[in-house]
Amino acid sequence: MSPAARLRGLKPDWLRDPKVWRTEVLAGLVVALALIPEAISFSIIAGVDPAIGLFASFTMAVTIAIVGGRRAMISAATGAVALVIAPLNREHGFGYLVAAVILAGVFQVLLGALGVARLMRFVPRSVMVGFVNSLAILIFMAQVPEMTDVPWPVYPLIGAGLLLMVFFPRITSVVPAPLVSIVVLTVITLAAGIAVPTVGDKGELPSSLPVPGLPDVPFTPDTLTTIAPYAFAMALVGLMESLMTAKLVDDITDTRSSKTRESVGQGVANIVTGFFGGMGGCAMIGQTMINVKVSGARTRLSTFLAGAFLMVLCIVFGPVVSDIPMAALVAVMVMVSFATFDWHSVAPKTLRRMPAGEIAVMVITVAVVVATHNLAIGVVVGSVSAMVVFARRVARLADVTAVVDPDGGTVVYRVTGELFFASSNDLVGRFDYAGDPVKVIVDLSAAHVWDASSVAALDAVTTRYARHGKTVEITGLNGPSAHLHDRLSGELVAGH
Numbered sequence: 001m002s003p004a005a006r007l008r009g010l011k012p013d014w015l016r017d018p019k020v021w022r023t024e025v026l027a028g029l030v031v032a033l034a035l036i037p038e039a040i041s042f043s044i045i046a047g048v049d050p051a052i053g054l055f056a057s058f059t060m061a062v063t064i065a066i067v068g069g070r071r072a073m074i075s076a077a078t079g080a081v082a083l084v085i086a087p088l089n090r091e092h093g094f095g096y097l098v099a100a101v102i103l104a105g106v107f108q109v110l111l112g113a114l115g116v117a118r119l120m121r122f123v124p125r126s127v128m129v130g131f132v133n134s135l136a137i138l139i140f141m142a143q144v145p146e147m148t149d150v151p152w153p154v155y156p157l158i159g160a161g162l163l164l165m166v167f168f169p170r171i172t173s174v175v176p177a178p179l180v181s182i183v184v185l186t187v188i189t190l191a192a193g194i195a196v197p198t199v200g201d202k203g204e205l206p207s208s209l210p211v212p213g214l215p216d217v218p219f220t221p222d223t224l225t226t227i228a229p230y231a232f233a234m235a236l237v238g239l240m241e242s243l244m245t246a247k248l249v250d251d252i253t254d255t256r257s258s259k260t261r262e263s264v265g266q267g268v269a270n271i272v273t274g275f276f277g278g279m280g281g282c283a284m285i286g287q288t289m290i291n292v293k294v295s296g297a298r299t300r301l302s303t304f305l306a307g308a309f310l311m312v313l314c315i316v317f318g319p320v321v322s323d324i325p326m327a328a329l330v331a332v333m334v335m336v337s338f339a340t341f342d343w344h345s346v347a348p349k350t351l352r353r354m355p356a357g358e359i360a361v362m363v364i365t366v367a368v369v370v371a372t373h374n375l376a377i378g379v380v381v382g383s384v385s386a387m388v389v390f391a392r393r394v395a396r397l398a399d400v401t402a403v404v405d406p407d408g409g410t411v412v413y414r415v416t417g418e419l420f421f422a423s424s425n426d427l428v429g430r431f432d433y434a435g436d437p438v439k440v441i442v443d444l445s446a447a448h449v450w451d452a453s454s455v456a457a458l459d460a461v462t463t464r465y466a467r468h469g470k471t472v473e474i475t476g477l478n479g480p481s482a483h484l485h486d487r488l489s490g491e492l493v494a495g496h
Contacts, residue, residue, distance in 0.1 A: 020299065022174070027295035028305025030179045031074055031287050034329055035310050036321060038287070039077045040202040046082040046279050047089045048097070050203030053077040054314060055210040056278030061307025063269040065300040070246040070257040072297045074287040074306055075269060079142075080237050080374060081280050088230045095216035100227040100234065101280035102215065105270030107235035112263025120243050120259055124390075126358040127382035128251075129345045130365025131244055134378055136341035137370055139286045139333055146197070146330045153194050154327045157185055161331025165294075176295040178332045185328040199329070200322030205314040210276040235267075238282030240376035242266050245283035249292055285375075289336045357389035391422040398423035398447070400430040410439045416446040419454035427457045433464045440465055445476030455488040 035057050043053030057076035064075040089097040147154065164184060165177040189196060217223050246262050270280045291297045291306070313321045344350055351359060364385045369378030398417030405411065413431065417423060431440075442461065449455060462472045477485055 021301075023296050024299055024301040025305060026176050026179055027291050027297035027302040029309050030176050030182070030295055030332075031291050031302070031306040032309035032313055033179075033182055033321070033324065034287060034290055034332055035074075035076055035284075035306065036205070036313065037199050037202050037326060037329055038284075039310075042077045042079050042082040043203070043279065045079060046086045046097070048094060048279055051206040052094075052277065052279050053082075054206055054310065055276060056273050056281050058307045058311045059210065059273040059276045059278050060269045060281045061303055061310070063272045064265050065304035065307070067265045067268045068261055069265040069269070069300070069303070070249055070262050070283075071255075071300050072253070072288070072292050072302055073242075073245060073249050073262075074284045074291050074303055075242065075266065075281060076284045076287065076307075077279055077281040078238075078241065078284055080241055080376065081234055081282055083374070084234045084237055085230055085279065088227065092226060096223070096227055097279065098215040098274050098277055099217045099223065100231040101278065102271050102274030103224075103227055103231035104234040104238065104280060105267040105272075105274060107232055108239055108267030108270060109264050110267075111235065111239060112260050112267060115260060116239065117243055117259030117263045120247060123244070123247070123379065123383055124358075124361070124386045126361040127365050127379060127386055128244075128247065129342055130362040130382050131369070131375060131379055132248060132340060132342050133345065133362070134366040134369035135285050135375065136337045137366065138373065138375075139289075139340065140337040141370075142286075143330045143333050143337075146326050151196055153189075154196050154325075154330075157189070157194075157196065157325060157327035158331045158334070160188075161185055161328055162335060165331065165335045173296075178290065178294055178335070181331060182324060182328045185331070186324050189325045190323060194325075197326045198322060199324045199326065201326070205318040205322065206311075207315060207318065209311060209315070210278065212275050213277065215274070234280060237374070237376045238266060238270070238280070239263055240379060241285065242283035244375065244379060245285050245288055248285070249288060252292055253298060286333060286336055286340075289340050290332065293339050294332075294336060357393065358386075361386045361389060391420075394418050394420070394423065398427070400427070402432070404437070409437050410441060411436045412441045412443055414443045414446065418450060419444075419447055419457070420450040421453035424451075424454040424457040427454075428460050428464070431461055431464070433468055433470075436465070436470065438470050440470055440472045442472060442474045443476045444474060444481065445478075447476075447481075448478065449481035449484055451484075452488055455485055458485065459489055 036054065039053035039057045040050040043050045046053070060075045060077065064073075069075060085097050085100055088100055147158065161181040164181040168177040168180050188194070242262060243259050246257050246259060250257055266282060273280055287306070291302055295302070345362065361382055365378050365382030368381045369375055372378065394417075398415070398419060401414050401416075403412045403414070415427075419427065442458070449458075458474060462474075465472045474485070
């Protein structure tokens, strides 16, 4: 390969292909427009000035793009983080909130370095589907307040925006349909003088860039103990939402990403955001869907430009942006919610074929997320439910069959399946202690011993036979099972 060809190979896609560059730039602009009202809304939830949420969205997006987060994923100020830190701001003040954001970033870097992201492999598909569907429902529910108690022109504007986004891509895909919808609806409302809620009604836009500085708190152990619980909760919620979003983008784009790198990147972004006086954040699932699924972005350029355009729109084009009707942005988010929902998962044909346990896990995940408005809690509850369903299913696979030797002096019990806490609980009751011959063989060649509960159950079987003056021989243990049994047998019951 020639040096010139090697150099071309090192260039990112958006530098090699003008079409990719155009897609990334326009996608970043659409996301930036949609970020403004949401960042302001999250600022209100956290109890801070709207500029704080906008600054956080700017620094989060720009930093995560530079330090190497998941390609095309958008990180900014989020409602989940706002809910966690709102009590801290209310009870102790803004300085403590900023300090907690910085500490949360440190926790995320440490958790990422410790490999906590690898736990994502234990999130089953049914939970992931529930996560996606509940996300779509939450995105739609978040738009409902913008469609209630509003002037009647809002409804035809939303309808027109949806029609534009459905039919415009059939004409051309050069310009993202959401951007066209926002521009057209803004022009219509301004030209016709239609009085509807606008972005400016959400709050005042900042007029200058954020300035770095230290949080205004006493640097004492008392401050640390005050902010640590909030910071740790924020770190966990932020990582959960970011890693789930990264996994979702992996599936949509059919590519892989480093979850450890994403965790560390989120931490660095929150540290930077804290030093710039922002409220912190994590991956924004709705904005990421706009970027990846609706606009077709695939690189970190769109993430960077979303943050950069956000500040340019606020500082340079603030008066124009303030006139954008909320109906235009509501239409975009409604379209995103419909595009995000996994309609195949609720199709009658799919539901007839799916195991009842997996359907239950999906429903539980959706119900918990919608009830709590917290994606992290829903994923945890859904994963625990999936583990319970799995344990019950595997427990039924364990079986015991008995064969009496022709001479009547020996009985062989053949145990098959996986022995662990759920299946071994019934094991003790499967033997005829009083009626069996004096010699009993328990054949485990078709079984596997997984935990201490199973070893304790085997010890209990041996002990009960011993009370009747009978001996038990356990045979057929595979290597790992034999090692566990030899190490724990006789040590799990008091008095041994």
